[in-house]
Amino acid sequence: xxxxxxxxxxxxxxxxxxxxxxxxxxxxxxxxxxxxxxxxxxxxxxxxxxxxxxxxxxxxxxxxxxxxxxxxxxxxxxxxxxxxxxxxxxxxxxxxxxxxxxxxxxxxxxxxxxxxxxxxxxxxxxxxxxxxxxxxxxxxxxxxxxxxxxxxxxxxxxxxxx
Amino acid sequence: xxxxxxxxxxxxxxxxxxxxxxxxxxxxxxxxxxxxxxxxxxxxxxxxxxxxxxxxxxxxxxxxxxxxxxxxxxxxxxxxxxxxxxxxxxxxxxxxxxxxxxxxxxxxxxxxxxxxxxxxxxxxxxxxxxxxxxxxxxxxxxxxxxxxxxxxxxxxxxxxxxxxxxxxxxxxx
Numbered sequence: 001x002x003x004x005x006x007x008x009x010x011x012x013x014x015x016x017x018x019x020x021x022x023x024x025x026x027x028x029x030x031x032x033x034x035x036x037x038x039x040x041x042x043x044x045x046x047x048x049x050x051x052x053x054x055x056x057x058x059x060x061x062x063x064x065x066x067x068x069x070x071x072x073x074x075x076x077x078x079x080x081x082x083x084x085x086x087x088x089x090x091x092x093x094x095x096x097x098x099x100x101x102x103x104x105x106x107x108x109x110x111x112x113x114x115x116x117x118x119x120x121x122x123x124x125x126x127x128x129x130x131x132x133x134x135x136x137x138x139x140x141x142x143x144x145x146x147x148x149x150x151x152x153x154x155x156x157x158x159x160x161x162x
Numbered sequence: 163x164x165x166x167x168x169x170x171x172x173x174x175x176x177x178x179x180x181x182x183x184x185x186x187x188x189x190x191x192x193x194x195x196x197x198x199x200x201x202x203x204x205x206x207x208x209x210x211x212x213x214x215x216x217x218x219x220x221x222x223x224x225x226x227x228x229x230x231x232x233x234x235x236x237x238x239x240x241x242x243x244x245x246x247x248x249x250x251x252x253x254x255x256x257x258x259x260x261x262x263x264x265x266x267x268x269x270x271x272x273x274x275x276x277x278x279x280x281x282x283x284x285x286x287x288x289x290x291x292x293x294x295x296x297x298x299x300x301x302x303x304x305x306x307x308x309x310x311x312x313x314x315x316x317x318x319x320x321x322x323x324x325x326x327x328x329x330x331x332x333x334x335x
Contacts, residue, residue, distance in 0.1 A: 029261075030257075032273065033253075033256075033257060033260050033261075034253065035183075035280070036181075036272070036273055036276035036277060036280070037249065037252060037253050037256060037276070038177065038178050038179055038180040038181045038249055038252075039177050039178070039180050039183070039245075039246070039248070039249020039250065039252070039253065040180070040183055040184050040220055040221075040222045040245060040246060040249065041183045041220075042220040043220065043222070043246045043249065043250055044249060044250065044253045047250045047253050047254050047257075048253060048257050051254055051257070056254070059250065059254055063246060063250055066220065067220070067242060067246070069219070070217065070218060070219025070220060070223060071219075071223075071226050071238065071239070071242055073217055073218065073219065074213065074214065074217045074219065074223045074226055074227060075226070075230060075235065075238055077213050077216075077217055078210075078213065078227055078230050078231075078238075081209065081213060085209065088333075089331060091209075091330075092330035092331055092332075092333055092334075092335060093212075093327045093330040093331050094208070094209045094212040094213070094330065095208075095212070095295075095297070095298075095301060095330050095335040096301075096304065096325075096326035096327050096328070096329040096330025096331070096334070096335045097212040097213075097215055097216050097323055097326045097327050097330065098208050098209075098211055098212040098215070098295040098296070098301070098326075099295070099296055099301040099302070099304035099305045099308070099326055099329075099335060100215070100304060100305070100308045100322050100323050100325065100326030101211060101212060101214075101215035101295075101323070101326075102288055102291055102292040102295060102296065102305045102308075103304070103305040103306070103307070103308025103309045103312070103322070104215070104308060104312065104319050104322065104323075105185045105188075105284065105287065105288040105291070106284075106285065106288035106289075106292075106305070106309050107308065107309045107312035107313065108185065108284060109182075109281055109284035109285040109287075109288055110285070110309070110313070111312075112182075112277065112280060112281045112284065113281045113285070115277065116277070116278060116281055119274075122274070122278050125278040125279070125282060126278060126281050126282040126285065127282075128282070129279070129282025129283060129285075129286055130282060130285060130286050130289070133189070133282075133283070133286035133287075133290065134286050134289050134290060139190070140176070140179050140180075140186075140187070140189075140190045140283070141179050143283070143286075144179045144181060144279065144283075147279055147282065148275070148279065151274075151275040151276075151278045151279050152271065152275045154274075154275075154278065155270075155271040155272070155273075155274035155275035155278070156271055158271075158274050159267050159270050159271045159274065160267075
């Protein structure tokens with residue numbers, strides 16, 4: 001709920017440091033898996049942590065636990081938006097936030113790219129995806145479908161090289 | 163009612179291709195909700211994106227807000243569930259399998275491949291979304307400044323969001 005700018009640091013503090021549900025290593029490897037599979041990362045994490053303790057009910061409880069608070073709050077914001085979106089001040093504020101938000105997403109991407117720089121051929125996959133999505137405007141499903149074999153091929157080369 | 167079912171099914175379909183999380187999905191969400199279904203206007207999408215960025219919580223809130231616009235509280239709940247359930251079920255069954263892979267090399271290979279996909283998709287999403295939400299040169303400059311700041315400092319993103327809001331308040335963007 002108090003996850004400004006992403007919930008992950010907060011989730012780590014609660015799960016590892018306060019409640020001691022998982023060790024730091026367990027949390028990291030779980031997070032690693034949750035970030036590579038598709039879907040909302042934090043929801044994936046909630047499923048992993050929840051199911052670890054109570055199986056399916058735990059997973060469901062985890063997902064609802066992580067979503068209920070933020071969803072309620074964002075709906076309150078949405079209602080405020082309905083009433084005040086005509087104000088130029090509000091419009092300006094939202095434009096500023098969007099511009100920063102886009103920047104934050106891009107910088108997440110660049111930070112993730114640092115690990116790819118260890119093995120530069122992997123950047124071919126990144127460039128391929130950028131071209132397919134931004135230049136040829138292929139749908140996301142197609143992009144993933146076409147890029148996956150390429151990504152697996154270079155991943156295989158990378159593993160065998162190191 | 164049928165619009166809610168369509169919302170639920172279409173968003174569910176995205177869940178399993180969202181390598182890199184919901185951020186990677188934003189351009190497709192835009193295409194679906196603005197161009198194809200005409201649920202919301204380009205401006206509303208940009209505003210929802212901003213609200214989702216400013217609000218605490220996971221970054222899937224843009225989806226929640228689109229659902230809210232389509233069908234109120236029920237629509238919001240359905241949209242949120244739709245983006246979460248397919249991948250949740252997949253990770254539930256996949257986690258045991260991935261942890262059980264004894265072959266370290268194969269584990270690494272999957273990790274590298276998925277990582278590269280995520281990087282590409284997130285960067286592509288940032289590019290496409292910037293073309294939709296940034297309407298002025300000043301907005302692009304603010305985006306580039308944000309990227310630069312995150313490269314050289316460890317400031318909390320909330321400060322940057324607040325700074326962006328302040329720039330907007332002053333009428334700069």
